[in-house]
Amino acid sequence: MRVVIADDEAPARQFLRRLLTSHNDVEIVGEAEDGTEVIGLVATAKPDVLFLDIQMPGGNGLEVAAGLMRHRPAIVFCTAYEQHAIEAFELEAVDYLLKPVSRSRLGQALDRIRRTDPAQPVPKAHERLSRFLARRGGNFVVIPASKAAYFESVDGLTKIVTVTGEAYWMDSPLQVLEQRLDAQRFFRVSRNALINLNEVAEVHPLPGGSAELLLRGGPRLEVSRRRYRSLLEVIEKS
Amino acid sequence: MRAQINPHFLFNALNAVAGCVGSRPDLAEDTLANLADVFRYVLSRSDKEWVRFSEEVAFIRAYLAVEQARFGTRLQVEFRHDEACLGMYIPAMIVQPLVENAIKHGCSKVVGIGKITIVATAMERGLVVTVADNGPGFPADYSSERSAGHGLRNVSDRMRGYYGDSRSIAWETGESGTTVSLTIPMMEHRECAS
Numbered sequence: 312m313r314v315v316i317a318d319d320e321a322p323a324r325q326f327l328r329r330l331l332t333s334h335n336d337v338e339i340v341g342e343a344e345d346g347t348e349v350i351g352l353v354a355t356a357k358p359d360v361l362f363l364d365i366q367m368p369g370g371n372g373l374e375v376a377a378g379l380m381r382h383r384p385a386i387v388f389c390t391a392y393e394q395h396a397i398e399a400f401e402l403e404a405v406d407y408l409l410k411p412v413s414r415s416r417l418g419q420a421l422d423r424i425r426r427t428d429p430a431q432p433v434p435k436a437h438e439r440l441s442r443f444l445a446r447r448g449g450n451f452v453v454i455p456a457s458k459a460a461y462f463e464s465v466d467g468l469t470k471i472v473t474v475t476g477e478a479y480w481m482d483s484p485l486q487v488l489e490q491r492l493d494a495q496r497f498f499r500v501s502r503n504a505l506i507n508l509n510e511v512a513e514v515h516p517l518p519g520g521s522a523e524l525l526l527r528g529g530p531r532l533e534v535s536r537r538r539y540r541s542l543l544e545v546i547e548k549s
Numbered sequence: 550m551r552a553q554i555n556p557h558f559l560f561n562a563l564n565a566v567a568g569c570v571g572s573r574p575d576l577a578e579d580t581l582a583n584l585a586d587v588f589r590y591v592l593s594r595s596d597k598e599w600v601r602f603s604e605e606v607a608f609i610r611a612y613l614a615v616e617q618a619r620f621g622t623r624l625q626v627e628f629r630h631d632e633a634c635l636g637m638y639i640p641a642m643i644v645q646p647l648v649e650n651a652i653k654h655g656c657s658k659v660v661g662i663g664k665i666t667i668v669a670t671a672m673e674r675g676l677v678v679t680v681a682d683n684g685p686g687f688p689a690d691y692s693s694e695r696s697a698g699h700g701l702r703n704v705s706d707r708m709r710g711y712y713g714d715s716r717s718i719a720w721e722t723g724e725s726g727t728t729v730s731l732t733i734p735m736m737e738h739r740e741c742a743s
């Protein structure tokens with residue numbers, strides 16, 4: 312299995328690296344020191360397994376795990392803190408190791424990964440997303456789903472605009488977001504946009520069967536002809 | 550009310566020792582010795598609530614050395630103090646929580662090099678200790694009253710207990726860092742002994 316180690320402390324990375332060398336099927340394909348670097352490295356190295364520290368600069372481990380969607384390795388949290396375990400499992404972590412980890416405990420975590428089907432760790436469609444990790448400049452921020460006004464696909468990236476009008480970028484395709492968000496609340500109005508229904512202020516029908524939406528914060532978005540009728544149905548039901 | 554050291558400090562330190570024991574055994578040994586000094590101080594303090602500032606300085610240096618073993622070159626430390634400070638009496642572990650905070654909420658959140666600067670100056674009104682970091686600053690909704698158990702709250706409560714005044718702590722915080730300053734009133738040794 313191909314492994315990435317993410318920890319901001321060099322001795323901690325070194326310790327894991329040494330423990331992992333006694334497992335012949337493990338290949339370490341990269342190491343990262345902060346949240347931003349982890350996301351980049353996972354996207355390029357596409358590891359099977361990510362050993363992830365929680366307290367890190369530039370996006371902590373929980374935020375990183377919440378934000379990995381396009382390529383999602385099996386995640387093993389590795390931390391000195393016990394209190395994040397519940398949240399870690401909500402994020403579908405395979406295991407949660409407490410530092411310093413013993414050889415036998417690490418072996419158990421690896422066995423657990425070996426037993427799972429390597430093709431499986433894609434997030435399950437029914438698992439609802441309640442927050443996202445999005446980027447603006449070099450910083451990552453966590454945005455609760457309730458604060459998202461709409462998502463727009465722009466040049467292969469996804470722009471998220473919050474209810475207060477701030478724009479951030481994320482890596483998840485609209486299709487994945489649509490599957491994993493609450494369908495009562497988020498609606499795909501066109502190929503390029505997914506909106507928060509609570510943010511709809513006005514709907515203006517246009518000639519030809521499409522429409523234009525005005526959201527509370529002021530942005531205007533086009534509703535495709537194909538989606539317009541079901542949008543009206545969803546709005547009436549909610 | 551007594552100060553406590555964060556237990557995660559121990560777990561992270563042990564993890565760092567485990568990490569360098571093979572490649573840098575000298576650093577592993579030094580870190581264990583520093584860790585022992587830190588815990589000796591923490592554990593013995595109960596029968597000796599007042600200490601000379603020089604003892605607190607030695608303790609903080611050992612504490613910082615352990616943190617530097619964890620973070621390596623990512624943590625830069627500057628520690629300056631007047632000679633005149635060293636004999637002054639202060640409540641034990643009154644400065645350490647400020648250092649712990651500066652690292653945990655400041656330096657360790659910096660991508661790149663985190664810096665902590667500790668300066669102790671003997672002044673007429675007492676011993677003034679400032680602890681500055683280049684971290685992201687306090688959260689926008691920070692209030693020392695609401696975050697019970699927080700390091701600053703703890704120090705401020707202890708200061709009130711010892712001196713009847715908690716106004717001795719002040720801070721400035723912004724996106725490029727935080728500076729906390731603590732003014733410890735001058736005490737005669739015999740007052741402390743009581």
